[in-house]
Amino acid sequence: MLSSITSFIYAVIRISTPIIFIAICxxxxxxxxxxxxAGESMxxxxxxxGVIASAAFQNVWLGILIGMLSSVVVVLIICFAAFVMxxxxxxxxxxxxxxxxxxxxxxxxxxxGTKANTAGAINSLALGDVNIPIIKNIPIxxxxxxxxxxxxxxxxxxxxxxxxxxYRTKLGLRMRAIGQNPAAAxxxxxxxxxxxxxxxxxxxxxxxxxxxxxxxxxxxxxxxGLTASKGFVGMAAATIGNSEPIGALLVSFIFGLAYSTSNxxxxxxxxxxxxxxxxxxxxxxxxxxxxxxxxxxxxxLIRKNMKKLEEMKGTATKP
Numbered sequence: 101m102l103s104s105i106t107s108f109i110y111a112v113i114r115i116s117t118p119i120i121f122i123a124i125c126x127x128x129x130x131x132x133x134x135x136x137x138a139g140e141s142m143x144x145x146x147x148x149x150g151v152i153a154s155a156a157f158q159n160v161w162l163g164i165l166i167g168m169l170s171s172v173v174v175v176l177i178i179c180f181a182a183f184v185m186x187x188x189x190x191x192x193x194x195x196x197x198x199x200x201x202x203x204x205x206x207x208x209x210x211x212x213g214t215k216a217n218t219a220g221a222i223n224s225l226a227l228g229d230v231n232i233p234i235i236k237n238i239p240i241x242x243x244x245x246x247x248x249x250x251x252x253x254x255x256x257x258x259x260x261x262x263x264x265x266x267y268r269t270k271l272g273l274r275m276r277a278i279g280q281n282p283a284a285a286x287x288x289x290x291x292x293x294x295x296x297x298x299x300x301x302x303x304x305x306x307x308x309x310x311x312x313x314x315x316x317x318x319x320x321x322x323x324x325g326l327t328a329s330k331g332f333v334g335m336a337a338a339t340i341g342n343s344e345p346i347g348a349l350l351v352s353f354i355f356g357l358a359y360s361t362s363n364x365x366x367x368x369x370x371x372x373x374x375x376x377x378x379x380x381x382x383x384x385x386x387x388x389x390x391x392x393x394x395x396x397x398x399x400x401l402i403r404k405n406m407k408k409l410e411e412m413k414g415t416a417t418k419p
Contacts, residue, residue, distance in 0.1 A: 106243040108360060113248060114318070115363075116356025118143065118327075120255040121310030122334025123341065123348035124262050125303040130343035131266055132299035133279035137193035138178055139307060139331030144200045146171040146308035147315040148207060151322045155222040163225060164312055171308035174200070175300045183293045197331070205324055217323035226320035227251060251313035256349075258306055263345040265302070275299050310334070329380075336383045340390050351386070358382040 122139045129136035149170035154163025178196055182189035205215050212221035227250040236246035266272035274295050277285040282292050310330070315322045333355050341347030358379040369375055 102240070103243075106240055108364065109244050110247075111360045111363070112353060112356045113244070113252060114356075115359045116352045117249070117252045117255050117317075118310035118313050118330050119334045119337055119352040119355050120259065120349055121313070122307050122331050123337035123352045124255075124259055124345060125307035125310070126335045126338035127341070127343050127345055127348045128262060128266070128275070128303040128306065129299050130338055131272075131279050132275040132296055133282060134189065134296060134299070136300070136303055136307075136335060136338075137190050138175060138196055138304075139335050140197040140327055140329070141174050141178075141193070141200045141331070142171045142304055142307035143311035143314065143327040143331050144197075144204045145174050146311035147326055148204045148322045150308075150312040151218055151224040151315045151320075152211065152222070154226075154316060155218075155224040158223075158225065160225040160227060160316065163316065164227075167312045167316070168305050168308040171304040171311070172301055175304035176297075179297045179300055183296060204322070208322060208324075215324060217321050219321035219323070224316070224320050224322075226316045249313065249317040251309060251317040254309060255313075258309070259345050259349045262306065266345070271295075271298070307331075307334075328376075333379060333383065336387065340383075340387055354386065355379050355382065 122143065125142065126136040126139060146167040150163045150167025152163075153166035154160050157163065174196060178189070178192050181187040181192045208218060209215045212218050214221060218224060229247050229249050230253060232242075232246040236242045264272075266276060274285070274290050275298075278290060278292050278295050285295075286292055311327070314326050314330075334352070337351040337355055338348045341349070341351040362375040362378045365378075366372070366375055
């Protein structure tokens with residue numbers, strides 16, 4: 101029984117990894133005042149290009165670098181279209197998602213001759229798992245914390261790094277200033293389009309690790325339907341987490357829990373479409389609950405402020 105519980109928690113952490121990367125990626129752009137709708141594009145292009153590059157050069161690190169750069173290139177195209185050519189950012193992002201959904205499969209078919217996956221056709225590489233010294237020998241904790249893929253530990257490091265960027269650096273301050281009031285930020289000399297682009301590029305670099313985890317960590321090949329809409333789930337996690345790194349991380353685990361539950365229920369529930377709908381149904385419920393809570397908190401704050409104003413007014417009118 102205990103081993104089943106630890107295995108389930110381990111699976112939650114593993115499945116949450118790509119969602120964390122996209123949630124943190126979306127947090128960066130949200131703090132700069134832009135909703136990141138290109139998460140699927142980042143996952144797809146980095147997953148495929150990382151596999152192809154690692155197979156071509158037989159170097160996993162070079163594959164990771166090229167996978168990250170490919171995600172950045174896609175985002176630079178989106179930024180050029182949105183900030184220079186004045187195309188709607190969100191429509192451009194969604195169009196890119198749709199284009200790459202089919203485009204990556206076409207490229208895979210051109211290279212491998214199959215539209216299913218790259219396994220067997222090209223010898224791609226992957227990062228392995230890490231057994232943490234000392235911790236791996238601790239009962240229960242070792243089975244949960246140790247033995248994860250390198251990308252999983254990188255997701256936690258990236259969460260702290262993004263928090264540090266946003267709240268402890270000048271660039272992070274400028275991002276948040278633009279996100280809160282672009283006009284005020286421009287009035288003090290901050291170039292909004294430049295910061296928007298920088299924020300998106302950093303977000304693309306972070307999000308690319310989620311795609312490469314799917315094709316170079318969890319497995320060592322690219323396949324059709326690899327992302328399973330995790331880009332949109334990650335974006336939802338960032339939004340529900342109030343666009344805060346820690347909040348996005350915690351909500352990502354909630355969705356990881358939903359995916360893990362779906363996997364475990366597959367032996368009981370025979371309809372696969374019902375299981376596929378579970379994480380998105382959870383996203384809807386959690387978002388509604390959080391929205392209601394925030395609305396209630398705002399109303400309570402307004403009433404509290406009005407009460408203070410009335411008390412101040414009453415004090416001022418006393419002789």
